[in-house]
Amino acid sequence: MTNNNSKTNTKKIFNFKNIEKFLLFFLILTIIVFILWPILAVFYKSLIINGSFNFTCYHALFVKNYKLLLNSLFISCTSTFFAVLLGLIIALYITYLKLPGKLFIFLVLLLTMISPPFVTSLAYIMLFGRRGLITYKLLGLHLNPYGWHGIILMQTISQASIAALIILGILRSIDKKFEQSSMDLGANGLRTLFKVTLPLAKSGIIAAALIVFVRSLADFGTPIIIGGGYKVLATEAYLNVIGLYNLPNASAMSVLLLIPALIAFILYRKMINNSNFYSAKKNSFDNFSINLPHWFTGGIAIITYLFIIFILLKYATIFWGAFAKTWGIDYSFSLKHISKLNINKLGSFFRSIKYSIIAGIAGSIIALILSYIIERKKIYGNNIIDFIVTLPFMIPGIFFGIGYVLAFHSKPLLLTGTGFIVIVNCIYRQLPLGTKAGSSVLSQLNPEMESSARDLGANEFFLFKDIILPNMKSAFLLSFINTFTATMTTIGAVIFLITPSSKIATVEMFDAIKNGNIGTGAVLANLIIFTVLIINLLFTWFLLREKKTKTNYKKSKISYVSTIEPNY
Amino acid sequence: MRERGKLFILLGIGLIFCLFAGNIIYASNSNSKIKLFGAYEGKEKIFSTFTKDTGIKIEYLDMSSGEVLARLKAEKGTPLADIWFGGGVDSFIAAKNNGLLIPYISKESKYIPEKYKDPEGYWTGLSIVLISFIVNTDIAKELNIPIPQTWSALINPKFKDEISMSNPAISGTAYTILTGILQTMGKTKGWEFIGKLNKNIDYYAKRGSEPYTKAALGEVMVGLATDTGIELQREGYPIITVFPKDGIFWCPSPVAILKGTTNPEGAKKFVDWCLSERGQKVLSNNCPRIPTRKGVEIPKLLKSVENTELQKINFEEAGKLRTSIIEEWKNKFDK
Numbered sequence: 001m002t003n004n005n006s007k008t009n010t011k012k013i014f015n016f017k018n019i020e021k022f023l024l025f026f027l028i029l030t031i032i033v034f035i036l037w038p039i040l041a042v043f044y045k046s047l048i049i050n051g052s053f054n055f056t057c058y059h060a061l062f063v064k065n066y067k068l069l070l071n072s073l074f075i076s077c078t079s080t081f082f083a084v085l086l087g088l089i090i091a092l093y094i095t096y097l098k099l100p101g102k103l104f105i106f107l108v109l110l111l112t113m114i115s116p117p118f119v120t121s122l123a124y125i126m127l128f129g130r131r132g133l134i135t136y137k138l139l140g141l142h143l144n145p146y147g148w149h150g151i152i153l154m155q156t157i158s159q160a161s162i163a164a165l166i167i168l169g170i171l172r173s174i175d176k177k178f179e180q181s182s183m184d185l186g187a188n189g190l191r192t193l194f195k196v197t198l199p200l201a202k203s204g205i206i207a208a209a210l211i212v213f214v215r216s217l218a219d220f221g222t223p224i225i226i227g228g229g230y231k232v233l234a235t236e237a238y239l240n241v242i243g244l245y246n247l248p249n250a251s252a253m254s255v256l257l258l259i260p261a262l263i264a265f266i267l268y269r270k271m272i273n274n275s276n277f278y279s280a281k282k283n284s285f286d287n288f289s290i291n292l293p294h295w296f297t298g299g300i301a302i303i304t305y306l307f308i309i310f311i312l313l314k315y316a317t318i319f320w321g322a323f324a325k326t327w328g329i330d331y332s333f334s335l336k337h338i339s340k341l342n343i344n345k346l347g348s349f350f351r352s353i354k355y356s357i358i359a360g361i362a363g364s365i366i367a368l369i370l371s372y373i374i375e376r377k378k379i380y381g382n383n384i385i386d387f388i389v390t391l392p393f394m395i396p397g398i399f400f401g402i403g404y405v406l407a408f409h410s411k412p413l414l415l416t417g418t419g420f421i422v423i424v425n426c427i428y429r430q431l432p433l434g435t436k437a438g439s440s441v442l443s444q445l446n447p448e449m450e451s452s453a454r455d456l457g458a459n460e461f462f463l464f465k466d467i468i469l470p471n472m473k474s475a476f477l478l479s480f481i482n483t484f485t486a487t488m489t490t491i492g493a494v495i496f497l498i499t500p501s502s503k504i505a506t507v508e509m510f511d512a513i514k515n516g517n518i519g520t521g522a523v524l525a526n527l528i529i530f531t532v533l534i535i536n537l538l539f540t541w542f543l544l545r546e547k548k549t550k551t552n553y554k555k556s557k558i559s560y561v562s563t564i565e566p567n568y
Numbered sequence: 569m570r571e572r573g574k575l576f577i578l579l580g581i582g583l584i585f586c587l588f589a590g591n592i593i594y595a596s597n598s599n600s601k602i603k604l605f606g607a608y609e610g611k612e613k614i615f616s617t618f619t620k621d622t623g624i625k626i627e628y629l630d631m632s633s634g635e636v637l638a639r640l641k642a643e644k645g646t647p648l649a650d651i652w653f654g655g656g657v658d659s660f661i662a663a664k665n666n667g668l669l670i671p672y673i674s675k676e677s678k679y680i681p682e683k684y685k686d687p688e689g690y691w692t693g694l695s696i697v698l699i700s701f702i703v704n705t706d707i708a709k710e711l712n713i714p715i716p717q718t719w720s721a722l723i724n725p726k727f728k729d730e731i732s733m734s735n736p737a738i739s740g741t742a743y744t745i746l747t748g749i750l751q752t753m754g755k756t757k758g759w760e761f762i763g764k765l766n767k768n769i770d771y772y773a774k775r776g777s778e779p780y781t782k783a784a785l786g787e788v789m790v791g792l793a794t795d796t797g798i799e800l801q802r803e804g805y806p807i808i809t810v811f812p813k814d815g816i817f818w819c820p821s822p823v824a825i826l827k828g829t830t831n832p833e834g835a836k837k838f839v840d841w842c843l844s845e846r847g848q849k850v851l852s853n854n855c856p857r858i859p860t861r862k863g864v865e866i867p868k869l870l871k872s873v874e875n876t877e878l879q880k881i882n883f884e885e886a887g888k889l890r891t892s893i894i895e896e897w898k899n900k901f902d903k
Contacts, residue, residue: 122781131707131786144729146771229771239738239774242634247642326804328785344612405642417648496639499648500603500627511630514777515609516784516799 020460024377027370028385033413034428036388038403039395045406046251065236069256072233075148075223076216076260079155083216084209086156086307087163093304094164095171096193096290097297106168108308111315112161114532117491117506118513119525121225123317124154126328133328134313146228154222157310159215163208170204171197179290189291197290203271210268214261218396220492233257238398241496247402254399261394269390318529321522328518337519345508345520349527352488352505355423356535360484363427364476367434371475372468374435375442376450386435393432397492400429405496419502422494426487434479441475442468481536488532602834604628605636606653608694608821609795610854617850618841624834632776633659633740640668640826650829651838654694654821656740658747661887663824664690670825672836676843676861684820684860693820694842695857698873699745701810702783702791702800716790718814719749723764730789731768732779735902737894739776740819741794746893747886748817752879759900766901783807798856798869811872815879820860 090109094102128135128145135141145153174197182192198205220234227235233253240250321327325334373379374386392400404425408415415421445468453463491506498507505528513521604626608614615626631639633655639648640663652660652669663669664686673689684693701722703715713726722731736742750758770788773779783791784805797809823842825835841847848864851857856867866873886893 122785125785125787129785129787144770224774227774235774239735241638241642242632242738247638329806330804342612402642405639409643416643495635496642498629500605500629503627503629507629513781514607514630514775516780516803518781518784519803 023369024373024379027366027373030366031370031385031388031428034424035392035431037413038400038407039391041406042251042254042399042403045402046248046255065253068231068233068236068253071148071231072217072257073260075151075155075232076213078152079159079216080209080213082152082156083159083212084163084167084205086160086303087165087208087212088167088205089300089303090160090164090307091167091171092193093300094168096292097301099297099301105304105308108311109161109164110536111533112158112311114485114489114529114536115158116318116489116509116525116528117221118225118510119318119321119521120158120314121154121222122327122513122518122521123314123321124226126317127313144228146226148227148230150226150228151223151230151232154226155216155219157307158222159212160307162215163212166208166211167201167205170201174200183290188293190293190296192290193292207268207271210264210271213264214394217257217261217264218394218399220396220398234396234398237396237402238492241398241402247406250398250402251406254396254402257396257399258394261396265390265394315529318522318525321519322526324519326519327522337517337523340517340520341523345512345524348503348508349505349524351419351503352528353531355419355426355504356484356487359423359426359430359487360480362423363430363483364434364479366427367431367479368438368472368476370431371435371438371442372464375439376447376468389435390432392429397429397490400425401493401496404493416497417499422497422502422504423487425494425497426483426490429490429493430479430483430486433482434475437475437478438472441471445471477539480539484535485532488528600834601625601627602651602831602838603649604651604653604838605631605639605649605826606651606655607632608654608855609799611653613854614850618838618847621846622837622841624837626838628653632738634738637663637668641666643828648828649826650831650835652822652824652826653842654823656744657691657693657819657822657883658743658887658890659740660686660691660822660824661883662890665887668827670827670829670832672825672839674836674840674843676840679861679863680843681860681862685822691822691824692839692843693822693860694848695821695851695855695859696818696878697741697744697794697821697857698811698870698878699741699748699792699794699817700797701812702780702793702797703808703810704783704786704789704806705808706806707786707789711789713789715808715810717810717812719761719812720814722768722790723761725768727768727790729768729770731765731792732773732782732788732790733765733769733792734776734779735772735774736897737902738774741776742772742792743886743890743894744817744819744881745792746897747889748815748879748881750893751881751886752815752817759896762897762901772902780807795856809869811870811876813876816873816876817881818878819881819883821857 090105093099094105125132125145127133128143130136130142130144130146132145135143135145178196178200179192182196183189187195218234220232220238223230223232223235224238234257237250237253237257240246240253320331322337323333323335324331325336370385370389374382374389404421405416407413408421415424450463450467453467458466489506491510494504495507498504505524509521509524509528512518512524600623602624604615606628607630611628611630615628619625629649636652636655637659652663660669669690671686671689674692677685677689677692680692684696685691701716705715707730708715711726711730713730716722716727733745734742736746746762749761752758753761773782779788779791780793780797780800781791782788783793784800784803784807795809797807800807801809823839825832825839829835842851843861845861845864848859848861852859852864852867856869858866858870858873
């Protein structure tokens with residue numbers, strides 16, 4: 001009997017090891033094919049012109065267009081500064097102020113993660129444009145929102161949420177004992193905040209800044225719509241493709257864009273490795289809060305409320321846009337835009353959902369297995385794997401899109417023109433967040449637990465299934481939600497990959513707006529927003545339900561935030 | 569709990585496989601279907617009529633000519649679509665010169681005048697796109713400026729920052745304006761005029777759709793655009809379409825078969841249908857443009873234009889000079 005048992009066990013180990021090896025090989029292969037190869041293709045295209053090696057594109061860029069690089073850096077640095085400041089203020093509100101509405105603010109922050117392209121900026125123009133509802137009709141101001149200030153304002157607002165979520169996670173993980181001791185030793189609240197809390201959160205704040213910097217650098221949608229005559233690299237790269245048909249030049253611009261992003265990225269990794277905030281314990285003083293002066297809390301509250309009002313106005317505009325007779329002109333109720341939804345438009349919408357679900361599930365599974373390999377299987381070169389996997393995160397969407405066209409338009413990897421390539425693009429573009437979430441969960445999991453399980457006779461399969469997987473649920477959730485949301489709202493990276501038979505909802509929305517049917521565009525935008533919201537809530541509920549026995553809802557929400565924390 | 573987790577993952581994997589399998593089956597069954605790139609107003613109704621007439625289904629993707637050309641060049645003959653429907657003729661000429669199109673002379677082609685089609689049949693004009701001013705009447709009233717009726721009215725300093733035009737490097741419409749001005753006024757005077765117009769343009773829009781959208785929303789008073797004005801008016805915007813009295817710039821909006829088509833028979837049927845009397849009527853009923861086929865009635869909205877002389881424009885030349893003109897424009901005005 002015992003003999004028999006151990007036999008099947010060895011057999012299983014043998015099988016699982018083989019499967020594991022195969023999986024490992026297969027995953028690494030896909031990473032090379034779907035991440036590294038497109039990136040190299042862009043480099044190749046920018047360097048080899050007519051079959052010979054040359055630097056013409058770069059030379060022209062540096063000499064003629066160095067201003068573009070400066071513009072990009074200026075915008076990114078300024079936006080980053082303001083976005084992180086705003087994010088910090090919102091995070092402080094949620095963590096330290098004894099005022100109501102924290103859950104609501106938190107939900108609004110999550111809502112801003114769902115931001116369908118085009119319609120958002122149309123809402124901005126409608127509210128704050130030259131003849132916008134608020135700036136012009138209400139306040140009578142003659143402002144021109146188009147230019148660098150418009151880009152910075154929009155980016156600040158849209159990036160503040162992610163900064164706030166990251167900083168929030170860090171503030172929550174700070175051990176309150178330090179603050180308590182500082183207060184006990186006689187420091188006032190403000191001094192404690194600036195001398196104890198913020199220095200402790202420093203690494204997290206810098207990590208948030210680097211992330212916002214990279215995102216702002218890669219953002220081409222905002223400058224294209226409200227940049228006016230102000231040019232940045234990401235936008236020009238896009239225009240070089242669609243306007244001038246100049247792929248080598250566009251590739252060179254993308255590569256140039258990559259340099260500051262890479263520097264930020266390397267700094268970010270150093271930051272994460274040197275800091276110890278992964279291991280920080282959840283605070284034990286749940287009700288403890290430092291006493292801050294009224295003028296300070298008042299300022300924080302006002303800024304936070306203004307931000308929330310701004311965001312809500314934006315979403316209310318989009319929402320009402322679907323029902324108003326004429327966007328921006330006639331606000332009376334009408335169902336005419338909704339009645340315009342036909343099979344074609346709905347077809348694209350359902351295709352979007354299908355793609356997003358596939359990308360979400362497949363992407364999360366790949367991400368979690370990868371993070372397990374990177375964290376636990378100390379194979380040769382897993383640092384390099386980790387680096388490659390994280391690359392798409394800091395690559396501008398346009399760059400990734402161009403890379404895919406260049407890499408997969410010819411045999412043996414002829415994939416363009418299929419829906420498959422669109423999905424794969426979304427999966428690998430969002431992989432970094434998934435693997436980071438997985439890694440963070442794994443690094444909090446004590447390896448000794450696995451060792452003891454092993455000592456008690458569990459084989460690798462059971463180890464993975466019974467210890468790793470159950471703990472990975474929150475990471476899976478985060479990864480799925482992120483990939484799903486990104487796929488539902490994406491356009492930049494996939495715009496060159498879409499074909500008539502793989503048209504998705506964002507493209508359909510763009511068409512409607514392009515043809516003057518802004519109302520129909522708004523209907524589609526709302527469909528996207530509500531679908532993403534519902535799916536997100538459903539998934540959160542589905543996965544959190546199982547945790548309910550261990551902890552109450554409020555606590556699991558906190559753990560959700562702290563998974564976003566330093567890893568994003 | 570364990571069981572549920574396992575079930576969940578299994579279900580997920582199952583779902584993925586089902587969807588992929590579904591995709592493959594769906595994709596292989598595509599003989600009675602054509603895929604199409606293009607930009608044409610009222611295309612949904614046009615296509616559904618075509619499907620009714622012939623039984624061939626159409627899947628389409630709305631793309632500006634620049635995007636289509638960029639895609640075709642990047643893909644180099646990979647079958648992405650069968651048909652390119654509507655857009656700026658200069659992109660079609662560029663595509664022809666890059667070997668991205670298949671020539672096809674339809675039996676209906678003989679009814680289309682020479683100037684509206686490629687002599688070798690690489691592209692054939694469907695309709696004539698006219699450049700117009702999309703004017704926001706509310707803003708005109710507010711600023712107390714009469715509605716501009718001519719190109720020369722637009723260089724009045726009163727219109728400072730009230731005109732929106734796309735970047736000609738991106739938009740076929742804007743490029744048509746540029747070559748129109750240069751060819752009719754001559755090089756020196758033309759650039760001079762463009763310089764004056766430039767003073768009233770705050771910045772050049774980076775998307776072809778921006779000028780008319782901006783005019784509709786009241787961000788500017790005048791948007792230089794093609795035929796979308798009517799649709800915006802229908803939506804309820806205070807917009808009128810003005811065809812300038814001192815010269816209408818135009819270009820044929822062609823149809824072409826793409827290299828790498830997987831359904832050449834269907835594609836040819838589509839071209840035939842578009843150029844036939846029936847197809848031309850359907851086109852002009854759904855999109856107010858002048859039909860290229862002789863004897864097909866001009867849409868009511870354009871009756872006023874009928875007697876205005878269309879400017880003589882050499883498209884072959886415009887296509888050839890595109891790079892140098894855009895380069896010169898960029899050096900002078902790209903701000």
